[in-house]
Amino acid sequence: MSRLLEVKNLKTSFSTYAGDVQAVRGVSFHLDKGEALGIVGESGCGKSVTMMSIMRLLSDNGKLIDGEINFDGNMISNYSERQMESVRGNDIGMIFQDPMTSLNPVFTVGDQLIEPLMKHRKIGKKEALEEAIKILELVGIPSPRKRIKQYPHEFSGGMRQRVMIAMSLICEPKLIIADEPTTALDVTIQAQILDLMKNLKDKLNTSIILITHDLGVVADICSRINVMYGGIIVETGTTRDIFYKGRHPYTWGLLNSVPNPKKKNKEKLQPIDGQPPDLLKPPVGCPFTSRCKYSMKVCLEKQPPLFELSEGHRCACWLCHPDAPQVDSPIRRGRDGE
Numbered sequence: 001m002s003r004l005l006e007v008k009n010l011k012t013s014f015s016t017y018a019g020d021v022q023a024v025r026g027v028s029f030h031l032d033k034g035e036a037l038g039i040v041g042e043s044g045c046g047k048s049v050t051m052m053s054i055m056r057l058l059s060d061n062g063k064l065i066d067g068e069i070n071f072d073g074n075m076i077s078n079y080s081e082r083q084m085e086s087v088r089g090n091d092i093g094m095i096f097q098d099p100m101t102s103l104n105p106v107f108t109v110g111d112q113l114i115e116p117l118m119k120h121r122k123i124g125k126k127e128a129l130e131e132a133i134k135i136l137e138l139v140g141i142p143s144p145r146k147r148i149k150q151y152p153h154e155f156s157g158g159m160r161q162r163v164m165i166a167m168s169l170i171c172e173p174k175l176i177i178a179d180e181p182t183t184a185l186d187v188t189i190q191a192q193i194l195d196l197m198k199n200l201k202d203k204l205n206t207s208i209i210l211i212t213h214d215l216g217v218v219a220d221i222c223s224r225i226n227v228m229y230g231g232i233i234v235e236t237g238t239t240r241d242i243f244y245k246g247r248h249p250y251t252w253g254l255l256n257s258v259p260n261p262k263k264k265n266k267e268k269l270q271p272i273d274g275q276p277p278d279l280l281k282p283p284v285g286c287p288f289t290s291r292c293k294y295s296m297k298v299c300l301e302k303q304p305p306l307f308e309l310s311e312g313h314r315c316a317c318w319l320c321h322p323d324a325p326q327v328d329s330p331i332r333r334g335r336d337g338e
Protein backbone atom coordinates (compact mmCIF):
# COMPACT_ATOMS: atom_id res chain seq x y z
CA MET A 1 0.00 0.00 0.00
CA SER A 2 1.27 3.46 -0.71
CA ARG A 3 1.18 6.45 1.56
CA LEU A 4 -1.66 8.95 1.21
CA LEU A 5 -1.21 11.14 4.28
CA GLU A 6 1.77 11.73 6.52
CA VAL A 7 1.44 14.12 9.44
CA LYS A 8 4.54 15.03 11.41
CA ASN A 9 4.70 16.85 14.73
CA LEU A 10 1.46 18.79 14.30
CA LYS A 11 0.93 21.50 16.91
CA THR A 12 -2.14 23.71 17.07
CA SER A 13 -3.08 26.36 19.61
CA PHE A 14 -6.03 28.66 20.18
CA SER A 15 -5.52 32.06 21.67
CA THR A 16 -8.16 32.86 24.29
CA TYR A 17 -8.60 35.47 27.04
CA ALA A 18 -7.27 32.96 29.53
CA GLY A 19 -4.16 32.23 27.46
CA ASP A 20 -3.15 29.81 24.72
CA VAL A 21 -5.03 26.52 24.62
CA GLN A 22 -2.51 23.94 23.38
CA ALA A 23 -5.08 21.71 21.74
CA VAL A 24 -2.75 19.56 19.63
CA ARG A 25 0.76 19.11 21.02
CA GLY A 26 2.93 17.24 18.54
CA VAL A 27 0.86 14.66 16.69
CA SER A 28 2.40 12.37 14.05
CA PHE A 29 0.64 9.65 12.10
CA HIS A 30 0.12 8.29 8.62
CA LEU A 31 -2.57 6.78 6.44
CA ASP A 32 -2.13 4.52 3.43
CA LYS A 33 -4.24 4.53 0.28
CA GLY A 34 -7.48 2.60 0.73
CA GLU A 35 -6.97 2.34 4.48
CA ALA A 36 -9.41 3.25 7.26
CA LEU A 37 -7.88 4.77 10.39
CA GLY A 38 -9.85 5.33 13.58
CA ILE A 39 -9.15 8.19 16.00
CA VAL A 40 -10.53 7.65 19.48
CA GLY A 41 -10.33 9.47 22.78
CA GLU A 42 -12.60 11.34 25.12
CA SER A 43 -14.09 14.76 24.56
CA GLY A 44 -11.57 17.58 24.23
CA CYS A 45 -8.52 15.39 23.51
CA GLY A 46 -7.90 17.08 20.14
CA LYS A 47 -9.44 14.73 17.57
CA SER A 48 -11.42 17.35 15.65
CA VAL A 49 -8.74 20.03 15.94
CA THR A 50 -6.18 17.62 14.44
CA MET A 51 -8.43 17.13 11.40
CA MET A 52 -9.41 20.79 11.13
CA SER A 53 -5.70 21.66 11.21
CA ILE A 54 -5.06 19.29 8.30
CA MET A 55 -7.97 20.80 6.36
CA ARG A 56 -6.91 24.34 7.41
CA LEU A 57 -10.41 25.02 8.70
CA LEU A 58 -9.48 26.35 12.15
CA SER A 59 -11.46 29.17 13.71
CA ASP A 60 -9.87 32.64 13.60
CA ASN A 61 -8.21 32.28 17.00
CA GLY A 62 -6.63 28.96 15.99
CA LYS A 63 -3.07 28.66 14.71
CA LEU A 64 -1.00 25.89 13.26
CA ILE A 65 2.21 26.37 15.25
CA ASP A 66 4.31 23.62 13.77
CA GLY A 67 4.20 20.45 11.73
CA GLU A 68 4.37 19.00 8.27
CA ILE A 69 1.37 17.62 6.41
CA ASN A 70 2.11 15.63 3.29
CA PHE A 71 -0.93 14.61 1.27
CA ASP A 72 -0.52 12.36 -1.75
CA GLY A 73 3.05 13.52 -2.27
CA ASN A 74 2.36 17.24 -1.75
CA MET A 75 3.41 19.23 1.30
CA ILE A 76 -0.01 20.81 1.83
CA SER A 77 1.09 22.46 5.09
CA ASN A 78 2.93 24.93 2.84
CA TYR A 79 -0.08 25.49 0.58
CA SER A 80 -1.73 28.90 0.24
CA GLU A 81 -5.39 29.29 1.24
CA ARG A 82 -6.31 29.14 -2.43
CA GLN A 83 -4.46 25.88 -2.95
CA MET A 84 -6.13 24.48 0.16
CA GLU A 85 -9.53 25.36 -1.28
CA SER A 86 -8.71 23.11 -4.18
CA VAL A 87 -7.60 20.29 -1.84
CA ARG A 88 -10.88 20.61 0.06
CA GLY A 89 -12.91 20.72 -3.14
CA ASN A 90 -11.12 17.95 -4.99
CA ASP A 91 -9.17 15.61 -2.77
CA ILE A 92 -10.56 15.42 0.76
CA GLY A 93 -14.24 15.14 1.64
CA MET A 94 -15.56 15.79 5.13
CA ILE A 95 -18.57 14.38 6.96
CA PHE A 96 -19.63 15.97 10.23
CA GLN A 97 -21.85 14.90 13.09
CA ASP A 98 -24.56 17.38 12.21
CA PRO A 99 -25.43 17.33 8.51
CA MET A 100 -27.15 20.70 8.82
CA THR A 101 -23.76 22.35 9.30
CA SER A 102 -22.92 21.37 5.72
CA LEU A 103 -26.33 21.44 4.05
CA ASN A 104 -27.89 24.76 3.20
CA PRO A 105 -31.54 24.83 4.32
CA VAL A 106 -32.64 27.30 1.63
CA PHE A 107 -31.54 25.24 -1.39
CA THR A 108 -32.85 21.91 -2.59
CA VAL A 109 -30.61 18.90 -2.22
CA GLY A 110 -30.33 18.84 -6.01
CA ASP A 111 -29.08 22.43 -6.18
CA GLN A 112 -26.46 21.63 -3.58
CA LEU A 113 -25.23 18.58 -5.46
CA ILE A 114 -25.48 19.83 -9.04
CA GLU A 115 -23.47 23.01 -8.73
CA PRO A 116 -20.33 21.47 -7.27
CA LEU A 117 -20.67 18.58 -9.72
CA MET A 118 -20.76 20.97 -12.69
CA LYS A 119 -17.74 22.75 -11.30
CA HIS A 120 -15.75 19.66 -10.38
CA ARG A 121 -16.45 17.48 -13.39
CA LYS A 122 -16.81 20.35 -15.86
CA ILE A 123 -20.15 19.08 -17.13
CA GLY A 124 -23.46 20.73 -18.08
CA LYS A 125 -26.53 21.02 -15.87
CA LYS A 126 -28.45 18.13 -17.39
CA GLU A 127 -25.56 15.72 -17.12
CA ALA A 128 -24.88 16.92 -13.56
CA LEU A 129 -28.50 16.20 -12.64
CA GLU A 130 -28.23 12.63 -13.87
CA GLU A 131 -24.90 12.25 -12.04
CA ALA A 132 -26.40 13.64 -8.82
CA ILE A 133 -29.26 11.15 -9.05
CA LYS A 134 -26.70 8.36 -9.45
CA ILE A 135 -24.78 9.50 -6.37
CA LEU A 136 -28.00 9.67 -4.31
CA GLU A 137 -28.77 6.16 -5.46
CA LEU A 138 -25.28 5.04 -4.48
CA VAL A 139 -25.75 6.29 -0.91
CA GLY A 140 -29.12 4.57 -0.65
CA ILE A 141 -31.65 7.39 -1.03
CA PRO A 142 -34.88 5.85 -2.32
CA SER A 143 -36.66 7.53 -5.29
CA PRO A 144 -33.71 9.88 -5.88
CA ARG A 145 -35.32 11.50 -8.92
CA LYS A 146 -38.13 12.77 -6.72
CA ARG A 147 -36.07 13.40 -3.59
CA ILE A 148 -33.52 15.53 -5.40
CA LYS A 149 -36.08 18.34 -5.67
CA GLN A 150 -36.66 18.44 -1.94
CA TYR A 151 -35.10 20.61 0.78
CA PRO A 152 -32.88 19.23 3.58
CA HIS A 153 -35.63 19.64 6.21
CA GLU A 154 -37.77 17.21 4.23
CA PHE A 155 -35.24 14.45 4.93
CA SER A 156 -34.93 12.41 8.14
CA GLY A 157 -31.68 12.60 10.15
CA GLY A 158 -30.32 9.39 8.65
CA MET A 159 -31.26 10.42 5.12
CA ARG A 160 -29.65 13.82 5.62
CA GLN A 161 -26.47 12.09 6.71
CA ARG A 162 -26.62 10.06 3.48
CA VAL A 163 -27.02 13.29 1.50
CA MET A 164 -23.96 14.68 3.25
CA ILE A 165 -22.00 11.55 2.37
CA ALA A 166 -23.22 12.02 -1.22
CA MET A 167 -21.91 15.60 -1.13
CA SER A 168 -18.55 14.47 0.19
CA LEU A 169 -18.33 11.99 -2.72
CA ILE A 170 -18.90 14.55 -5.46
CA CYS A 171 -15.25 15.42 -5.72
CA GLU A 172 -14.36 11.70 -5.86
CA PRO A 173 -12.09 12.28 -2.87
CA LYS A 174 -9.01 10.22 -2.16
CA LEU A 175 -9.76 10.70 1.53
CA ILE A 176 -12.93 11.12 3.56
CA ILE A 177 -12.64 12.49 7.06
CA ALA A 178 -15.71 11.55 9.07
CA ASP A 179 -15.99 13.33 12.43
CA GLU A 180 -18.49 11.46 14.63
CA PRO A 181 -20.70 10.80 11.58
CA THR A 182 -23.28 8.74 13.42
CA THR A 183 -23.36 10.11 16.96
CA ALA A 184 -26.56 12.06 16.41
CA LEU A 185 -28.41 9.12 14.86
CA ASP A 186 -30.32 6.29 16.49
CA VAL A 187 -28.72 2.87 16.69
CA THR A 188 -30.27 1.17 13.64
CA ILE A 189 -29.63 4.17 11.41
CA GLN A 190 -26.05 4.35 12.76
CA ALA A 191 -25.48 0.77 11.62
CA GLN A 192 -26.87 1.53 8.16
CA ILE A 193 -24.68 4.60 7.70
CA LEU A 194 -21.59 2.69 8.85
CA ASP A 195 -22.38 -0.14 6.45
CA LEU A 196 -22.73 2.42 3.71
CA MET A 197 -19.33 3.90 4.53
CA LYS A 198 -17.76 0.46 4.58
CA ASN A 199 -19.27 -0.42 1.19
CA LEU A 200 -18.18 2.87 -0.34
CA LYS A 201 -14.69 2.35 0.96
CA ASP A 202 -14.48 -1.05 -0.70
CA LYS A 203 -16.21 0.05 -3.89
CA LEU A 204 -14.40 3.35 -4.46
CA ASN A 205 -11.16 2.53 -2.62
CA THR A 206 -11.44 5.77 -0.69
CA SER A 207 -9.30 6.14 2.42
CA ILE A 208 -11.17 7.03 5.58
CA ILE A 209 -10.28 8.73 8.84
CA LEU A 210 -13.05 8.01 11.30
CA ILE A 211 -13.27 10.01 14.50
CA THR A 212 -15.49 8.49 17.14
CA HIS A 213 -16.10 7.88 20.82
CA ASP A 214 -17.36 4.41 20.01
CA LEU A 215 -14.67 1.72 19.96
CA GLY A 216 -17.18 -0.82 18.60
CA VAL A 217 -17.63 1.31 15.49
CA VAL A 218 -13.88 1.58 14.97
CA ALA A 219 -13.38 -2.17 15.31
CA ASP A 220 -15.95 -2.68 12.59
CA ILE A 221 -14.43 -0.41 9.97
CA CYS A 222 -10.83 0.53 10.77
CA SER A 223 -7.68 -1.50 10.41
CA ARG A 224 -5.62 0.86 12.58
CA ILE A 225 -6.36 3.09 15.55
CA ASN A 226 -4.81 6.19 17.10
CA VAL A 227 -5.72 6.71 20.73
CA MET A 228 -5.50 10.39 21.67
CA TYR A 229 -5.31 11.95 25.11
CA GLY A 230 -4.59 15.53 26.16
CA GLY A 231 -3.56 16.68 22.68
CA ILE A 232 -1.17 13.83 21.88
CA ILE A 233 -1.33 10.30 20.51
CA VAL A 234 -0.79 8.00 23.46
CA GLU A 235 -1.04 4.71 21.59
CA THR A 236 -1.21 3.63 17.96
CA GLY A 237 -1.40 0.25 16.30
CA THR A 238 -3.55 -2.13 14.34
CA THR A 239 -7.07 -2.65 15.63
CA ARG A 240 -5.93 -6.05 16.94
CA ASP A 241 -2.90 -4.48 18.68
CA ILE A 242 -5.09 -1.97 20.45
CA PHE A 243 -7.90 -4.35 21.38
CA TYR A 244 -5.82 -7.34 22.43
CA LYS A 245 -2.40 -5.95 23.25
CA GLY A 246 -3.19 -2.37 24.25
CA ARG A 247 -0.53 -1.14 26.69
CA HIS A 248 -1.50 2.38 27.71
CA PRO A 249 -3.49 2.62 30.96
CA TYR A 250 -5.77 5.10 29.17
CA THR A 251 -6.38 2.57 26.38
CA TRP A 252 -7.21 0.02 29.07
CA GLY A 253 -9.73 2.44 30.52
CA LEU A 254 -11.36 2.88 27.12
CA LEU A 255 -11.36 -0.83 26.37
CA ASN A 256 -12.93 -1.91 29.61
CA SER A 257 -16.15 -0.35 28.44
CA VAL A 258 -16.31 -2.56 25.32
CA PRO A 259 -16.59 -6.24 26.27
CA ASN A 260 -15.94 -7.68 22.83
CA PRO A 261 -15.10 -5.92 19.57
CA LYS A 262 -16.68 -8.72 17.54
CA LYS A 263 -20.07 -8.16 19.08
CA LYS A 264 -21.98 -5.37 17.42
CA ASN A 265 -22.09 -3.63 20.69
CA LYS A 266 -23.12 -0.01 20.61
CA GLU A 267 -22.18 0.80 24.17
CA LYS A 268 -20.73 4.26 24.76
CA LEU A 269 -17.33 4.54 26.43
CA GLN A 270 -17.51 4.61 30.22
CA PRO A 271 -16.06 7.78 31.66
CA ILE A 272 -12.75 7.26 33.42
CA ASP A 273 -12.46 8.81 36.89
CA GLY A 274 -10.84 12.24 37.02
CA GLN A 275 -10.50 15.16 34.66
CA PRO A 276 -8.50 15.56 31.44
CA PRO A 277 -5.52 17.94 31.70
CA ASP A 278 -5.93 21.69 31.41
CA LEU A 279 -4.58 22.44 27.95
CA LEU A 280 -3.89 26.05 28.94
CA LYS A 281 -1.11 24.62 31.12
CA PRO A 282 -0.46 21.05 30.01
CA PRO A 283 1.59 19.00 32.47
CA VAL A 284 5.30 18.59 31.71
CA GLY A 285 5.07 14.84 32.17
CA CYS A 286 2.52 12.35 30.92
CA PRO A 287 -0.89 14.06 30.61
CA PHE A 288 -2.65 10.98 32.02
CA THR A 289 -0.61 10.84 35.27
CA SER A 290 -3.21 12.39 37.55
CA ARG A 291 -5.75 9.73 36.57
CA CYS A 292 -3.37 6.78 36.27
CA LYS A 293 -3.18 4.24 39.05
CA TYR A 294 0.22 3.04 37.82
CA SER A 295 1.86 6.48 37.79
CA MET A 296 5.51 6.69 38.83
CA LYS A 297 7.84 9.59 39.63
CA VAL A 298 9.15 9.79 36.08
CA CYS A 299 5.59 10.18 34.75
CA LEU A 300 5.30 13.56 36.49
CA GLU A 301 8.67 14.73 35.25
CA LYS A 302 8.93 13.75 31.63
CA GLN A 303 6.52 13.05 28.82
CA PRO A 304 7.15 9.48 27.65
CA PRO A 305 8.15 9.02 24.01
CA LEU A 306 6.17 6.63 21.81
CA PHE A 307 7.96 3.35 22.61
CA GLU A 308 7.85 0.86 19.72
CA LEU A 309 6.38 -2.43 20.97
CA SER A 310 6.17 -4.21 17.63
CA GLU A 311 6.05 -3.00 14.05
CA GLY A 312 3.55 -0.14 13.94
CA HIS A 313 2.45 -0.60 17.56
CA ARG A 314 3.68 2.30 19.68
CA CYS A 315 2.74 3.45 23.14
CA ALA A 316 3.64 6.63 25.04
CA CYS A 317 3.79 5.24 28.57
CA TRP A 318 6.80 4.84 30.87
CA LEU A 319 5.54 1.33 31.68
CA CYS A 320 6.70 0.41 28.16
CA HIS A 321 10.30 1.34 28.99
CA PRO A 322 12.43 -1.83 29.04
CA ASP A 323 13.41 -1.18 32.70
CA ALA A 324 9.86 -0.45 33.91
CA PRO A 325 8.06 -2.74 36.35
CA GLN A 326 5.90 -5.38 34.71
CA VAL A 327 2.19 -4.57 34.88
CA ASP A 328 -0.37 -7.03 33.61
CA SER A 329 -3.06 -5.72 31.31
CA PRO A 330 -6.37 -5.51 33.11
CA ILE A 331 -8.31 -5.77 29.82
CA ARG A 332 -11.10 -8.23 30.50
CA ARG A 333 -10.66 -10.31 27.40
CA GLY A 334 -6.94 -10.79 28.12
CA ARG A 335 -4.01 -9.80 26.00
CA ASP A 336 -3.89 -12.46 23.37
CA GLY A 337 -7.44 -12.68 22.16
CA GLU A 338 -10.44 -14.36 23.63
Ligand SMILES: Nc1ncnc2c1ncn2[C@@H]1O[C@H](COP(=O)(O)OP(=O)(O)OP(=O)(O)O)[C@@H](O)[C@H]1O
Nearest residue numbers: 014021023042043044045046047048049050059279
Ligand atom coordinates in the same frame (compact mmCIF):
# COMPACT_ATOMS: atom_id res chain seq x y z
N1 LIG B 1 -11.99 27.77 18.91
C1 LIG B 1 -11.44 27.30 20.01
N2 LIG B 1 -10.97 28.14 20.96
C2 LIG B 1 -10.39 27.68 22.09
N3 LIG B 1 -10.20 26.38 22.36
C3 LIG B 1 -10.65 25.49 21.46
C4 LIG B 1 -11.28 25.89 20.24
N4 LIG B 1 -11.62 24.79 19.54
C5 LIG B 1 -11.20 23.74 20.29
N5 LIG B 1 -10.63 24.16 21.43
C6 LIG B 1 -10.06 23.31 22.48
O1 LIG B 1 -9.19 22.39 21.89
C7 LIG B 1 -9.23 21.13 22.57
C8 LIG B 1 -9.46 20.02 21.59
O2 LIG B 1 -10.76 20.15 21.03
P1 LIG B 1 -11.36 19.15 19.97
O3 LIG B 1 -12.58 19.80 19.43
O4 LIG B 1 -10.32 18.73 19.00
O5 LIG B 1 -11.77 17.91 20.86
P2 LIG B 1 -12.36 16.52 20.39
O6 LIG B 1 -11.38 15.48 20.74
O7 LIG B 1 -12.80 16.62 18.98
O8 LIG B 1 -13.63 16.39 21.38
P3 LIG B 1 -15.12 15.92 21.08
O9 LIG B 1 -15.07 14.43 21.22
O10 LIG B 1 -15.91 16.56 22.18
O11 LIG B 1 -15.52 16.38 19.72
C9 LIG B 1 -10.33 21.27 23.62
O12 LIG B 1 -9.72 21.53 24.85
C10 LIG B 1 -11.12 22.45 23.16
O13 LIG B 1 -11.70 23.15 24.24
Ligand SMILES: [Mg+2]
Nearest residue numbers: 047048049179
Ligand atom coordinates in the same frame (compact mmCIF):
# COMPACT_ATOMS: atom_id res chain seq x y z
MG1 LIG C 1 -14.65 16.62 18.04
